[in-house]
Amino acid sequence: MLLGDSGVGKTCILMRFREGRFLAGNFISTVGVDFRTKVVSIDNTKVKLQIWDTAGQERFRSVTHAYYRDAHALLLLYDVTNKTSYDNIRAWLGEIKEYAQDDVVIMLLGNKADCGSERAVRREEGERLAREYNVAFMETSAKSGQNVELAFMAVARELKYRQSGQKDENKFSVQDYVREKQNGKPAQSFTQQQQCPQCSTN
C-alpha cells in the first residue's frame, strides 16, 4: 500500500513500477483508493503483488484508514522538494501504528530525487528518520526510475520470505537487502541522461 501526502508521487511511483513510464503533465489527485497488480519473479517463484494506491488528501483519510489493517507492506513517501511532506512523516507513522498490523513491513521513500536544485530535504535527514523508526529507506524518482524497482522488489522479497516461514531464521532483512544493493552496484544508477531535464538545466 502506498501512503504519504498528496502530490508526493504515489501514483507515479506505481505507474513507473508497473508500466515503466512516467506520468508527466497534469497532476490528477487520487480519489479514495485504487489498486493495480503486478506479477514479479523472486528466486524463480512468481509472486502476484496487489498494490493499493491511496489518496493523500486529508478528506479521504477515513476511507484509507480502513485499508491499513489488511496491508502486508507500506511504502511511505515524502517529496524531497517539499519539507512539509517530510515533516508529516511522523504523523503518518502515528496513523500506521494506530491502524496497521504491528508486523507490517514499512519502507520510507524520499521521492522526486531527480529534482536536485529544488531539493528541500537532504538525503541524511531521510536516513536519520528511517533509523529512528527502524524502517528501510531509499530515495526514488518516478521520473527517472531511480530505485523504484528496488523498493518494490525488496518489499516483495521480504513478504515472500515471511510467508515461507524463513523470517524467524533471520534469513532476510529488507533493510540489509536495500543497504547491500545500494552499497554494491546500485540497482538503477542515476545517469545524466535520466536526470529531469528541467532540474538539470537549473
Ligand SMILES: Nc1nc2c(ncn2[C@@H]2O[C@H](COP(=O)(O)OP(=O)(O)OP(=O)(O)O)[C@@H](O)[C@H]2O)c(=O)[nH]1
Ligand atoms: N520531478 C518529479 N516529479 C514527480 C515525481 N513523481 C511524481 N511527480 C509529479 O508530482 C505530481 C504528483 O504526483 P502523483 O503521483 O499524482 O502524486 P500522489 O502522491 O499520487 O498524489 P495524491 O493522489 O493526491 O495523493 C505530478 O505532477 C507528477 O508528475 C518524480 O519522481 N519526479
